[in-house]
Amino acid sequence: GDSVTQMEGPVTLSEEAFxxxxxxxxxxxxxxxxWYVQYPGExxxxxxKATKADDKGSxxxxxxxxRKETTSFHLEKGSVQVSDSAVxxxxxxxxxxxxxxxxxxxxxxxxxxxLP
Amino acid sequence: NAxxxxxxxHLVRRRGQxxxxxxxxxxxxxxxxxxxxxxxxxxxxxVYLQKENIIDESGMPKERFSAEFPKExxxxxxxxxxxxxxxxxxxxxxxxxxxxLFFGEGSRLTVx
Numbered sequence: 001g002d003s004v005t006q007m008e009g010p011v012t013l014s015e016e017a018f019x020x021x022x023x024x025x026x027x028x029x030x031x032x033x034x035w036y037v038q039y040p041g042e043x044x045x046x047x048x049k050a051t052k053a054d055d056k057g058s059x060x061x062x063x064x065x066x067r068k069e070t071t072s073f074h075l076e077k078g079s080v081q082v083s084d085s086a087v088x089x090x091x092x093x094x095x096x097x098x099x100x101x102x103x104x105x106x107x108x109x110x111x112x113x114x115l116p
Numbered sequence: 117n118a119x120x121x122x123x124x125x126h127l128v129r130r131r132g133q134x135x136x137x138x139x140x141x142x143x144x145x146x147x148x149x150x151x152x153x154x155x156x157x158x159x160x161x162x163v164y165l166q167k168e169n170i171i172d173e174s175g176m177p178k179e180r181f182s183a184e185f186p187k188e189x190x191x192x193x194x195x196x197x198x199x200x201x202x203x204x205x206x207x208x209x210x211x212x213x214x215x216x217l218f219f220g221e222g223s224r225l226t227v228x
Contacts, residue, residue, distance in 0.1 A: 010154075042221055043119070043122075043207070045219070089158065096164060103149065103164060104151075104157040104159070106131070107156040108156065
C-alpha cells in the first residue's frame with residue numbers, strides 16, 4: 001500500500017536557521033501531497049499542499065516541491081522562528097479501498113524545536 | 117471556536133472497560149474521519165462516516181471497535197473491553213464534502 005517516510009526527529013535549531021525536513025513516499029497513481037503541523041495542545045492544521053508533479057506549495061515562509069522523479073516532498077524554511085516549534089507531518093492523499101473518497105496516509109511526524 | 121471538537125481530551129480506562137470518544141465536526145460538515153496514532157507512529161486511518169452511514173471502515177480492527185455518526189449529535193468511536201494496546205491518540209477530522217480535512221485536538225486514551 002501507499003506509505004510516507006519522514007525524517008526522524010527530534011530536530012533542534014537556533015532561531016533564523018535553515019530548516020529541511022525530508023519526506024519521501026511510495027504510491028500507486030498520482031497522489032496529492034501535504035504537510036500538516038501540530039502545535040502543542042492543538043489539532044493538526046494544513047500547512048501546505050501540492051496536487052501534481054513540480055507543483056510548489058507554500059505558506060508562512062514554508063515551501064515544499066512535489067518531485068515525482070525522486071518521490072519526495074521535502075519541507076523547507078529559510079529562517080525559522082521560535083513560534084515554528086511544533087510537530088510536522090507529511091501526508092499523501094489516496095483512495096479508500098471502497099473507492100468512496102480519498103483519505104490521508106501520514107508519516108510518523110517530526111518534532112521541531114527552535115531555540116531563541 | 118467552530119472547529120472540530122473532541123472529548124474527552126484524556127481518558128484513562130482499566131483493561132476490560134469500555135471507552136467512548138466523541139467528535140463534533142465543524143458546523144455544516146457531514147463527513148467524519150477517525151484516525152489513530154500509536155506512540156512513535158503516524159496517524160492511521162480507521163473509518164470514514166457520513167451522517168447515519170459508515171462509508172469505509174477498512175482501517176478499523178475487526179473486533180471491539182465500532183463507530184457511528186447519528187443524524188443528531190456527535191460521532192462516537194466506541195472501544196469495548198479495552199486492552200493496553202489500545203492506548204493511543206485518537207483524532208477526528210471532518211470535511212464539507214471530500215475536500216480539506218479539519219482535525220480536532222485528539223483524545224488520548226490510556227489503558228492501565
